[in-house]
Amino acid sequence: LTGERYKTIAKETAGILKGEYGHTPVPVNAALQARVLEGGAPVTCRPADLLKPELAELEADVRRQAQEKGITLAGNAIDDVLTVALFPQIGLKFLENRHNPAAFEPVPQAETAQPVAKAEKPAASGIYTVEVEGKAFVVKVSDGGDISQLTAAVPASAPAAAAPAGAGTPVTAPLAGNIWKVIATEGQTVAEGDVLLILEAMKMETEIRAAQAGTVRGIAVKSGDAVSVGDTLMTLA
Template sequence: VDQALQAKVLEGSEPITCRPADNIAPEMHILEQEFDKVVAEKDITLATNKIDDLLTYALFPQVGVSFLENRNNPDFFEPVPASDNCEKPDSEEGTYTVSFKGTSYTVEVSAGGDVTSMKASSDTTPVPAVPAEKEIVADAPASGGEAIGAPLSGNIWKVMVSPNQKVAKGDVLVILEAMKMETEIRAARGGVVTGISVKEGDSVTVGQTLLTLA
């Protein structure tokens, strides 16, 4: 190991010579205490092996609780579709004439519903269809201030601020749970929280307003 490079990277810190995870304080007992509180509040009946339910809660804090509350209630879940009820969708294949801003276009559509070509009535050269891009538009702010939108879809795990609270740049505003990971939404600047549009447990989509910051 290049000692000079190591010293520059560590900036005075000691190098880790053991398994990095060994330096993390145990958290299982804290999680279990939190889980026991949730179980008592919601009167959840646990499985024979408590550890199974505890791990479900650890991996999916929001969705997992809903599952544990309703696992013996089949009406809570979507029914399994019966194979004899599955119908083949109608074919959308064909050629259509579409008018747009005074110009007529001939559009060819495949059986799957995709536009395969398009040309103006006065043009003989087909124009390949270009899939339209979905535009993500953030919701309007709930009150005065800058809207802070969700960077990805998921569930609101924790709301770390309250209305009229002053925050500094880098403060955690909301913790979003998505894909088994917790994502911290931090303030890009200092300001005052003028409105909160979500609560813990809510599902949000990309761009949806979480709160407003003045």
């Protein structure tokens, strides 16, 4: 997608290379590991032993946000806390709208089989375009199959080239997902390879980096926005 293998390394992939998920079945690529470690040391112990207790802090944060947004938590609040912990990007949105059916896709309804319309018999006469040895001809056929007219088809004129949308190079989404965080700011000068924003897709975070040096113009997305492949995220002038 980026024109170069491993040009972009997802956060979770970097975690595997760092040893944050434990030992891999086979040794990882040493060059890639050194690239993500940036001079640091890989994790060689049980990764969970390095984590500080954070459940109480997370629960307090969820309760605070629920109070600010008027969200009613479940009777057993730990279920909602774990939902936000597992899905930080959309977990709170789910809690906010779980009693609002309009916020979700409607339940699929069984489709009623429609009778197939009987195809009409084509008319006995008509005008057709026929290609012979790479050349197109317009043929008029009358009743009985007699050819009454034969003329060379006039090639369609080529469409005019579209005018450029504006100065600058658009930065597009390489995959569909949600905007996790916009790092670049309007008017900021960035170098090639700088991280512009972070895109979350299928619970994996992907850094979108600048393909060239330039100035950030026209940021078209914000945190939480859903994007499709090819959507313009911002422009580098």
